[in-house]
Amino acid sequence: MSIIDVSHVSKSYGGVKANTDVSIKVEKGGITGLIGPNGSGKTTLFNSIVGYHPIDSGSIKYEGKEISKMQVPEIARLGLLRTFQQTRIYGEMNCVENMLISLPHRKMSLLETLKKNTAEDRERAEHLLEFVGLFEKRHLRSGSLSFGQQKLLEFAMALMNEPTVLLLDEPTAGINPTLINGLIDRLKRANSEFGITLFIIEHNMRVIMNMADQIYCLAHGELLASGNAADIQNDQRVIDAYLGAH
Amino acid sequence: MIAKSKAGTAAQIKKKIAAARTEADRRALVFELKKAEKAEKSKPAVKAKAPAKKPVAKTTPKTRSAAASKIVKATKPKAKTVVKSTKVTTSTKAAAKPKPTAKPKTSPSKTKAAQSKTKTTTIQAKAAAAKPKSKPKITTVKTVVEKKLEVEVAPEAKQAISGYGSGGVETVISVEEVTRQVAAIAEGASVEKLEKLAGDDSFVTIENLHAGYGKMEILHDVSLRVGRKQSLCLIGPNGAGKSTVLHAIFGFNNIFSGSIKIGDGPDKKDVTKLSPNQKLSDAGIAYILQDKSVFPGMTVEENLWMGGFLKDQPAEAKRAAEQVFDKYPRLAARRKHLAKVLSGGERRLLEISRALVMDPEVLLVDEPSIGLEPRFIDMVFEILHDLQHTEGKTIIMVEQNAKKGLEFADIGYVLVNGEVAIADKGDDLLANPKVGELFLGG
Numbered sequence: 001m002s003i004i005d006v007s008h009v010s011k012s013y014g015g016v017k018a019n020t021d022v023s024i025k026v027e028k029g030g031i032t033g034l035i036g037p038n039g040s041g042k043t044t045l046f047n048s049i050v051g052y053h054p055i056d057s058g059s060i061k062y063e064g065k066e067i068s069k070m071q072v073p074e075i076a077r078l079g080l081l082r083t084f085q086q087t088r089i090y091g092e093m094n095c096v097e098n099m100l101i102s103l104p105h106r107k108m109s110l111l112e113t114l115k116k117n118t119a120e121d122r123e124r125a126e127h128l129l130e131f132v133g134l135f136e137k138r139h140l141r142s143g144s145l146s147f148g149q150q151k152l153l154e155f156a157m158a159l160m161n162e163p164t165v166l167l168l169d170e171p172t173a174g175i176n177p178t179l180i181n182g183l184i185d186r187l188k189r190a191n192s193e194f195g196i197t198l199f200i201i202e203h204n205m206r207v208i209m210n211m212a213d214q215i216y217c218l219a220h221g222e223l224l225a226s227g228n229a230a231d232i233q234n235d236q237r238v239i240d241a242y243l244g245a246h
Numbered sequence: 247m248i249a250k251s252k253a254g255t256a257a258q259i260k261k262k263i264a265a266a267r268t269e270a271d272r273r274a275l276v277f278e279l280k281k282a283e284k285a286e287k288s289k290p291a292v293k294a295k296a297p298a299k300k301p302v303a304k305t306t307p308k309t310r311s312a313a314a315s316k317i318v319k320a321t322k323p324k325a326k327t328v329v330k331s332t333k334v335t336t337s338t339k340a341a342a343k344p345k346p347t348a349k350p351k352t353s354p355s356k357t358k359a360a361q362s363k364t365k366t367t368t369i370q371a372k373a374a375a376a377k378p379k380s381k382p383k384i385t386t387v388k389t390v391v392e393k394k395l396e397v398e399v400a401p402e403a404k405q406a407i408s409g410y411g412s413g414g415v416e417t418v419i420s421v422e423e424v425t426r427q428v429a430a431i432a433e434g435a436s437v438e439k440l441e442k443l444a445g446d447d448s449f450v451t452i453e454n455l456h457a458g459y460g461k462m463e464i465l466h467d468v469s470l471r472v473g474r475k476q477s478l479c480l481i482g483p484n485g486a487g488k489s490t491v492l493h494a495i496f497g498f499n500n501i502f503s504g505s506i507k508i509g510d511g512p513d514k515k516d517v518t519k520l521s522p523n524q525k526l527s528d529a530g531i532a533y534i535l536q537d538k539s540v541f542p543g544m545t546v547e548e549n550l551w552m553g554g555f556l557k558d559q560p561a562e563a564k565r566a567a568e569q570v571f572d573k574y575p576r577l578a579a580r581r582k583h584l585a586k587v588l589s590g591g592e593r594r595l596l597e598i599s600r601a602l603v604m605d606p607e608v609l610l611v612d613e614p615s616i617g618l619e620p621r622f623i624d625m626v627f628e629i630l631h632d633l634q635h636t637e638g639k640t641i642i643m644v645e646q647n648a649k650k651g652l653e654f655a656d657i658g659y660v661l662v663n664g665e666v667a668i669a670d671k672g673d674d675l676l677a678n679p680k681v682g683e684l685f686l687g688g
Contacts (some may be wrong), residue, residue: 016587037619038590085617086537133421133484144459147536148484148646173617174536174646176483177687178424181415203619206687210415244621 003028003165003197004049004080009058009068011041011048018044020221021058026165031191031198033212035205035232037242041221042201043085046167050082051075062165077106079164083171087150091143095134095153098142099125102157128156131186133179148174155183159190165197166190172204180204184211205243209233217242256282409623409650417688424483424684428662431680435659435669437469443657443669444471447510449640450495450608455504457494463502464490466664470642472657474510474607477634477641479655479672481648481685486661488644489536492610495642496533497522508608527556532606534597536613536644542586546577549585549596553603566603574599591622598629609633611643615650623647627654648686652676660685 002025011019019041026032034042048055051072060068067075090098103121105113129138132152137145142153151174158166168187172180184207190196202208208215209229217224217232219241225232232238254262259279419427441448448471458464464487472478480488493499495506497520507514508529517529525531540549550570554563571578577595580588585596594614601609614630615623627650633639645651651672652658658675660668668681675681682688 038593038617038622039588131420137485144462146485146489152484170617174484174613176646176685177648178417178419178684179421179484181418181687182420184415185418203617205620206413206415209412242619242621244624 001028002026003063004199005059005061005064006045006049007059007061009045009048009060010056011044011053012056013044017221019048019055022218022221022223023058024216024223024226026197026199027214028197029191029195030213031188031200031211033208033215034199034201034218035203035208035215035238035242036218036224040218042218043169044221045218046082046169046199046201049167050080079106079162080167081158081161081163081165082167083154083158083169085169085173087147087154089142089150089153089157091141093142094140095129095138095142095145096122096125098153098157099129099160102160104160104162107162125160128160129153131182132156148176151175152179152183159186162194163196165199168198168200168202170201170203172202172207180207187211254282256286409647409653414688417683419684421483425662427680427684428660428667431684432662432667435469435666437471440469440471440669443671444473444476447473449474449476449508449510450642451505451507451514452491452495453505453507455491455494455506456502457490457499457504458502459490459499464499464664465494468504468661468664468666470659470666472640472642474640475634475638476657477630477643477655478657478659479648479651480642480644480659480661481646481651481675482661482667483685484646487664488661489612490664491661492533492612492642492644496525496531496610498533523556526604526606530605530607531610532601532604532608533610534601534612534614536616538593540585540588540593540596540600543584545582545584546588546596547581550577550600550603553600556604563603566605570599570602573602590618591625594618594622594626595629598626598633602633606639608640608642611641613644613646615645615647623650630654649676 004024004026006022006024006026009019009022010017022041022045024032024034024045034045036042047053048068049060051067051070051074055068058068059066062075062078062080067078067080090101093101100117100121103117126135126138129135132155134145134149134153134156137149142150145153151171155168155171158168171187172183175183187198188211191198198211200208200212212229214226214228215232216226217235217238219237224241225235225238227235233243256279259275259282263275263279450470450472452468452470455465455468455470456463457468468487468491470478470491480491482488490499494501501518504518505516506518507516508531509515515529517525517531520529522533526533541552544552547567550567551560551563553570554560554566557563557566571581574595576592577599580592585593588596598611598614609630611630614626618626630641630643631654634641641655643651643655652675653672655672658670658672659666660675660681668675668678670678676686
């Protein structure tokens with residue numbers, strides 16, 4: 001069952017055809033990968049899905065419902081969340097506050113959202129911060145963290161929000177390779193234990209090939225190939241356009 | 247999201263709570279208890295069905311990840327014990343109760359509390375404090391079997407990590423554990439060793455640098471030596487201070503004490519107090535940022551001219567830019583295009599070329615290959631290779647793609663918590679299995 005159904009989507013920006021007739025199905029409860037050369041339209045597709053901009057043609061369905069004309073907050077409240085390549089954390093707040101802001105208020109009653117954050121919320125926040133190695137820095141202004149640490153904070157905030165589907169845009173760029181292993185492990189557990197569907201853009205093949213059930217490859221704004229990890233690695237078109245001889 | 251508890255069953259955790267020595271330990275265990283109780287109520291998590299002996303390279307991603315998660319489950323008890331002791335720092339009760347001592351043999355809570363009072367400690371003391379006094383005894387049959395699996399599966403499951411992103415993801419180590427293990431292998435970096443690595447004739451010399459942002463000190467007593475036409479790669483965990491070293495050299499942050507000198511032989515110029523503009527125009531140091539730093543609304547040509555903004559005449563900048571275009575025909579082909587339509591690799595090429603307009607001697611490159619597709623990673627390192635060996639530039643870089651970075655660079659420094667933990671030749675660091683496990687992903 002596909003939870004996100006992208007059907008014949010096209011999008012242009014001032015003369016540049018960012019996406020042309022792209023169709024992708026993201027399987028519910030699975031991990032789907034999106035790869036392709038720089039400038040092939042991957043982030044544009046993510047932006048279209050979460051409602052950053054309208055699409056020129058085609059349809060995007062989430063849980064069977066058409067979302068291509070909805071606003072970003074409406075789509076987010078349906079449980080469809082995304083992270084960014086260049087992080088979007090709240091720089092003036094400290095890490096714990098960033099985490100608490102990320103609580104899924106859409107899942108609470110009005111009264112609960114008006115109350116103060118519980119001790120359990122704080123512990124959950126601190127637990128996730130500890131996992132990404134930010135526990136000791138949790139009271140520091142998050143704008144003072146390094147780029148990699150901000151990425152990790154954004155990652156923790158995304159998990160804190162208990163999404164139904166999480167779109168991750170290059171989550172491991174700039175992250176230390178050993179910590180990447182820990183993040184992958186965490187994501188896989190989020191997927192297997194809590195059924196969070198993952199849709200990941202990545203250039204790091206180690207991440208994608210070790211995680212994704214289904215991979216789509218874009219090139220020049222169009223869908224080039226799709227399949228599982230083995231199919232994609234051996235697909236000559238993908239090798240020519242993107243993977244090279246590695 | 248409440249994940250399953252790693253500290254054992256609910257009954258086991260209850261026993262540990264009773265035996266807890268400090269309030270903070272008790273709180274952490276209570277949290278674990280809630281998780282364990284919740285997990286025991288609900289369905290158990292999907293366990294891997296794949297047989298342990300299957301070679302991972304031939305399996306589908308599902309069984310591979312299942313095998314990987316098996317290893318992770320088995321290694322969890324080790325990781326968790328260190329994580330607990332770190333929590334102790336926050337509890338004021340823990341700080342007040344025990345006598346502050348820094349002896350490694352005392353319990354983790356005591357030494358950690360002492361540490362929270364001192365601002366800077368060496369990596370050794372930190373690791374000694376973080377060492378758990380004893381592993382929690384988990385003697386259920388299940389765990390014994392899991393541990394056995396770990397031993398059987400691990401060698402087969404491990405795949406070599408390459409600089410292009412292939413390889414396995416089985417080596418899962420918590421951030422605290424990495425810090426602890428680093429101290430165990432840290433040889434320290436004596437000035438003699440650094441001098442030797444720089445061929446005993448250092449061109450860029452950093453001595454006893456304490457630097458940071460605002461009032462926060464990030465780098466503690468960092469020294470660095472790199473010889474003319476050499477390349478040095480800084481690797482290490484996120485937040486270790488790698489970019490901070492580059493920022494300090496260029497003058498982007500506060501230097502509390504220490505010095506930075508440029509020049510070989512006895513006549514070294516002290517450039518510590520120069521402004522970034524002066525660093526570029528007088529000292530011949532250029533910085534290539536980690537973030538996207540092209541001017542998106544300007545053309546490629548205009549971006550290059552901007553690289554020469556410190557020149558006396560715009561005409562000089564244009565002449566210098568033409569030389570750069572001659573060198574990189576790929577860029578010249580796009581000279582009239584707006585920088586925002588460049589793909590990632592071309593953008594990085596533009597960022598590097600723009601730094602070359604002022605003809606610097608020293609290039610500070612912050613994560614050259616970040617966000618680039620595999621083919622462009624090659625291209626960027628080829629460009630840097632050419633700049634070092636043909637043009638004779640001295641290159642200091644930060645790279646999280648440590649495989650590529652260390653393959654490229656002559657010297658490597660491992661930075662952890664604002665200090666140089668290990669310094670060695672690039673190839674030797676790559677060959678060091680501990681370095682591989684802690685920083686390279688396996």
